[in-house]
Amino acid sequence: MQIDPAALSRTDSASSPAKSAATNTTTAVKSSRALISVPRLDLEHSYTDLKATIGDKWAEYKEATALFLLGHYNQNEYASRVDPILCADPKTEHLHNNFVCAIIGNLTRDLPDHGVANWVSANDKPSMMSKPVSGDAAEQRLKTEVMQLPPRDRRRIKAIPERDPNDITPNELEEYHLAKQIKLPSQVPASAGGLNKTNWELEIRKRYAQPLAAETGEFPDAESIHARMVPMCYEESLPSGAGMPCAEFMAIATETFVKDVLSAVFSRTRSNGPSGTINGMMMRNYREQLEREELAFTRGEIVKDTATGLLPVEAREASTRRTLGVRDLRLTLELGGAVLGHMPLIIDQIMGGYLEDELETEKQDRLENGVSEIPEIKAAEDEMDLDDDFDDSFSDWEGCTAVDRNQLGSLLDECLSMAA
DSSP: OOOOHHHHHHHHHHHHHHHHHHHHHHHHHHHHHHTOOOOOOOOHHHHHHHHHHHGGGHHHHHHHHHHHHHTSSOHHHHHHHHHHHHTTOHHHHHHHHHHHHHHHHGGGSOOOOSSOOTTSOTTTSOSSOOOOOOSOHHHHHHHHHHHTSOHHHHHHHHHSOOOOTTOOOOOHHHHHHHHHOOOOOOOOOGGGTOOOHHHHHHHHHHHHHSOOHHHHTSOOOHHHHHHHHHHHHHHTTOTTOOOHHHHHHHHHHHHHHHHHHHHHHHHHHOBSOOTTOTTOBOOHHHHHHHHHHHHHHHHTSSOOOTTTOOOHHHHHHHHHOOOOOHHHHHHHHHHOTTSSTTOHHHHHHHHHSOOTTHHHHHHHHHHHHHOOOOOOOOTTOOGGGHHHHHHHGGGGSTTOOHHHHHHHHHHHHHHHHHHO
């Protein structure tokens, strides 16, 4: 079968004009729609009339309007600055409204020409026109700021050596900042034999299982302090923060602190202490006897106690000296609170607590004074008979008569009526 090439060409030639015509029509419609232009409103007359009307306050009006459009002023702040200028004359306010409405109307019209309009006064034009800069804007701005510095400062900045990007050694400020940060240690899988979260929680709970020194009645040693410090370090994310040397140091510091407190209490509340006591008060008789026994010990006439190493007068005074109590601690704090100044809770507990046997004595007195006999009330006795007892109570008033008792009763009635 043979196909006539002419028939094929005729068919194409017949269909192509229709397609081209439709395409041209669509393009013409689109181009006609795209070429529709809306001219901009002329702001020259509104601008010149408003500026001439405002006069000397044009700079203030322009500054307030610019800050309001940039968002630095709200409506109330803008009105507080512009109302004294515009509301003084209705004509000025009308020109201002026309000028603002024209600016808003130009937002939906053709784009303005590049640059500042030729009818804008020289004072309102920006001092520096922004020029297109090549390269990074931040780098260009930094270069401009550096060029504004004095030559001496620029040479000093150039003399600073650049930091090697491969050097990761932090400076002193970074080291100090990093040292203050608490970081969780890296979690090691349980299969690798490391600690996981469950083990951390168990270690933290051991802190509350340790008995307190107040419960055991024993002075804390290095082992007990270390057993308490380890859970605290785990709780603060410091797995290697507690060692035995640290616990030994804390034990020595605790012992020194307790000795200082006891020395202050003894020096303020005790007298006739052993020889060599710092700031110890001594009675005259005790001092003289102590000096005689020291001379006798030097000559070998007497010997000291082998257990305590005290002279006879010192041992006799120590045997009669009473133990420390809350009364001594309270007296020490009343003389000066610097002993436990950094422990306000303990100070309040000492100053507001009971003394030795004070609570028991108070309870005993309350029981003894609280027991009273209940008077028997006769069945035939009337409660209103108390008035007669009141009258009989004045029988011991020498020189008192019935008239005096009536006057006193009326005076008491007036007082009770005023109180009511």
